[in-house]
Amino acid sequence: MPAKPLKLGTRRSPLAMAQAHEARDRLCRAHGWTEDAIEIVPVLASGDKVQDRPLADIGGKALWTKELDGWLHDGSIDFAVHSMKDVETIRPEWLTIAALLPRADVRDVLVGARSIAAIPPGARIGTSAPRRAAQMLNIRPDLTIVGFRGNVATRLAKLQAGEADVTLLAAAGLERLGQTGVGTALDAPEWLPAPAQGAIGIECRTDDAMTRRALSAIDHAPTRAQVAAERALLLALGGNCHSPIAVWTQGSDEVTMTVRLYSPDGLVRTGGEATFPADSNGPAELAARLLSDAPEAVAVHFSGPPA
Ligand SMILES: NCc1[nH]cc(CCC(=O)O)c1CC(=O)O
Numbered sequence: 001m002p003a004k005p006l007k008l009g010t011r012r013s014p015l016a017m018a019q020a021h022e023a024r025d026r027l028c029r030a031h032g033w034t035e036d037a038i039e040i041v042p043v044l045a046s047g048d049k050v051q052d053r054p055l056a057d058i059g060g061k062a063l064w065t066k067e068l069d070g071w072l073h074d075g076s077i078d079f080a081v082h083s084m085k086d087v088e089t090i091r092p093e094w095l096t097i098a099a100l101l102p103r104a105d106v107r108d109v110l111v112g113a114r115s116i117a118a119i120p121p122g123a124r125i126g127t128s129a130p131r132r133a134a135q136m137l138n139i140r141p142d143l144t145i146v147g148f149r150g151n152v153a154t155r156l157a158k159l160q161a162g163e164a165d166v167t168l169l170a171a172a173g174l175e176r177l178g179q180t181g182v183g184t185a186l187d188a189p190e191w192l193p194a195p196a197q198g199a200i201g202i203e204c205r206t207d208d209a210m211t212r213r214a215l216s217a218i219d220h221a222p223t224r225a226q227v228a229a230e231r232a233l234l235l236a237l238g239g240n241c242h243s244p245i246a247v248w249t250q251g252s253d254e255v256t257m258t259v260r261l262y263s264p265d266g267l268v269r270t271g272g273e274a275t276f277p278a279d280s281n282g283p284a285e286l287a288a289r290l291l292s293d294a295p296e297a298v299a300v301h302f303s304g305p306p307a
Helices: 014-031 062-073 130-139 152-160 171-176 209-216 221-237 282-293
Strands: 006-011 038-043 079-083 095-100 108-111 124-126 144-146 166-170 200-205 245-251 254-262 269-277
Touching: 006 014, 006 062, 014 038, 014 079, 014 152, 014 171, 014 200, 014 209, 038 062, 062 079, 062 200, 095 209, 095 221, 108 171, 124 130, 124 152, 130 144, 130 245, 130 254, 152 166, 166 171, 200 209, 221 245, 221 254, 221 282, 254 282, 269 282
Parallel strands: 006 038, 006 079, 124 144, 124 166
Antiparallel strands: 079 200, 095 200, 108 166, 245 254, 254 269
């Protein structure tokens, strides 16, 4: 057992809490600790406080980690558990992603229709994610997008209340909330997930050797390989949460990445696929190739690699 309980910081949405419990269970199991070795410390994140506007318009992914980053920095917590999909591509040096838990189902789930083809003409799709909106409009330009923020239960309730006809949710989130019967999972390569979807990451202070060592015991190498490749791709594309990008990675030592970039209205799309060793320059090379091929309507949403 650690000398005193380790403090695990998490957002307090039901999904974030489920993920925090999964992290605690895995860590205790790996080290033979009892549950009281880890104290769960929940926070209401800025991203959860503002529900009426798209995240991309109010400050982006930083709003999911701002409070927990502060608590890590001042020592109020020892580590923080995040959906890697929500963690910015560039993180401060003093933070380290010390563990990635085994990736869950990476797919999106369509709720409200049995398939994309079965969605009635002109139906309203509830989503605030640029990738989901663009991907759907690319396949079904007749559909209308309506903004749809909030946690999983809120979005399902909004759908029930008729605020939209169809919505899209991550299979991983539904699974972790025990809602496995909901909707139809959409398969690649027709429909691609978001970078790092389905992966839970644990961050701690880079100089906290003890916590890093404890977390390394539950790091899942294949997930790390895929998430690292997807984050390297995002970095080299200069994408942010406004940029409609979809990516699907298979493999671990050697990875195959299938990528699509869109204009926000979904009308213009470019894409590519490549296979390379996970720890190579492959993601950056693929990004450079995609950007050099990208039509203007797509390219303006990607700024390229940082200078
Ligand atoms: N954008 C919010 C968010 N961040 C992570 C997940 C689901 C879990 C995951 O992808 O790891 C969700 C909900 C959703 O997209 O339906």
